[in-house]
Amino acid sequence: MFIRALSLRDFRSWEYADLELSPGRTVFLGSNGNGKTNLLEAIGYLATLGSHRVATEAPLIRTGTARARIGATVVNAGRELRIDVELNQGSANRAQINRSPVRRTREILGILQTVLFAPEDLALVRGDPGERRRFMDELCTARLPRLAAVRSDYDRVLRQRSALLKTAGRQARSKTDLTTLDVWDGHLAAHAAVLLAERLRLVHDLAPYLAQSYASIAPESQPAAIAYRSAALPPDFLDPARPPQPDDTEALEAIVLRELAAARPKELERGVCLVGPHRDELELMLGNSPAKGFASHGESWSFALALRLGAFDLLRATGAEPVLLLDDVFAELDRRRRAALAAVAVGAEQVLITAAVPEDVPDELAAVALRVETADGPDGRISRLAAEDRADGAARDFDVGEGQNDAVTHAAPEPACDSVPGSTESRAP
CATH class of the missing domain: 3.40.50.300 (P-loop containing nucleotide triphosphate hydrolases)
Incomplete structure (x- = not known):
């Protein structure tokens, strides 16, 4: 391409x-x-x-x-x-x-x-979980473009359900409010299950490419690994070595519905949605320690680079x-x-490469x-x-x-x- x-x-x-x-x-x-x-x-x-x-x-x-x-x-x-x-x-x-x-x-x-590597990528390792969720979702969408519609629907349902939680939490909880919340729970679980299944599939497929890329960049360092972290999912779903199963989406929907029901009292009290992919994390590990907080500056750069190179190799392997x-x-x-x-x-x-001076670009x-x-x-500096x-x-x-x-x-x-x-x-x- x-x-x-x-x-x-x-x-x-x-x-x-x-x-x-x-x-x-x-x-x-x-x-x-x-x-x-x-x-x-x-x-x-x-x-x-x-x-x-x-x-x-x-x-x-x-x-x-x-x-x-x-x-x-x-x-x-x-x-x-x-x-x-x-x-x-x-x-x-x-x-x-x-x-x-x-x-x-x-x-x-x-x-x-495209796969883009930029100075901002250090935030993949040192930034908040939202940076890593975005990395996963963009790579998932590159592999499966129709996932963009699922992400859009999930965000829309999440906003509407969160607004209902705030309203129901401030007012006396009527039977109508809770019935409406049941409906939104079903919509949220359906979209969440598709997104979760693709994220888990991505982590499974990306993990070996990430490990190989990091080992080539920093062979003296501890091995790098990734894992999906979610308080809502059972441990067997979170093992990166577990291959995706045909019925994962159906099983994940049932799990999310169950967790939403269990979390409802806390959600009504706090007025926020506490269950779903928007709360999850891509965990980056060096040896037995999380990269965030333990990796040196050089190790953090190596991990960020390995994530991008791993993504490049993964997409290239698909054709x-x-x-x-x-x-x-x-x-x-x-x-x-x-x-x-x-x-x-x-x-x-x-x-396509950007550089301030030719000497920044390797000879090869x-x-x-x-x-x-x-x-x-007329409106400021213009590039040309x-x-x-x-x-x-x-x-x-x-x-x-x-x-x-x-x-x-x-x-x-x-x-x-x-x-x-x-x-x-x-x-x-």
Whole structure:
């Protein structure tokens, strides 16, 4: 899988850009703040309908504009598809596949798969459980795009059930309130069971890739392992070595319903939902100790890198090799970790890298380098490719291997998406 063309309109610091890309390795060079990361963020958004940097979409729309557009032409096993997304201030986002509107933006999920490694990934090890839940859910959705609808439905039911718990907890509990809560319990358990089954399947499948990646990065360290942690599930479901079973979803639904019934008095007292995947955790272990709180800075970086490399190997094993996005990470890594990441990147079908200076990129990743700079615009600084790149093609700071990129073009802005009548979805969860 690779991206043949990328177009941006009013995304972050980019007023517009049209890039022609090819399989192989491309490096975007430029000083901090020039907009290199914004290019990878736009690509990542097309793959996940989310940003790895911010939780909301407002910062993605260039200051002074009402909407942003991202589009890419994706080639997978000889088949070419065009996907476009329009992000709107205060109204629903819209999407197209091959220039035809789709009803929901999440319908583009699965067309482009990416694995992104960025400095923010240290939060996978040192951050709160929400970071690790997001990692699991995005990887699950990459493997099974229809899970995006399940996640959206689960979040919707969770909000509505939580609101009912708060109301019922403040007022005298009528029979009607509790009957309504029973209905929401059923909806929550049904969606939770599907999400839990996919998370457990992911942990089972990812565990050996994670262990192998970590051992190659830090062979002197204790072995790394992952496990799913949930107060609601029995121990036999939480063993990473346990293979998924055909009836897991049905069994998990029954377990969640039982736990919801047991937790109801506490939930009514506190006005919050205490049972479900939103309370669970991906546990990261080094030897017999949790990585969070026990791992050194170097071990934490190694674990974060191993999680991403393991995800890359897992997706590649399923058939379609994802695009590898490396956002200014080589400057953060020591020699051994740089070499481990470079070894994977060399074999990837397409790798897009950002770096401040050429020296940050390992020699084995010889590639086309495109310089990113900024210029003054009416609403602030605007990112652009350097003038020499637009006039003469890609600046060749590195040796260009066979099949590498050789052109970047800019064109006058044109709409990347048409309106989708009747669309009400702003984004996938």
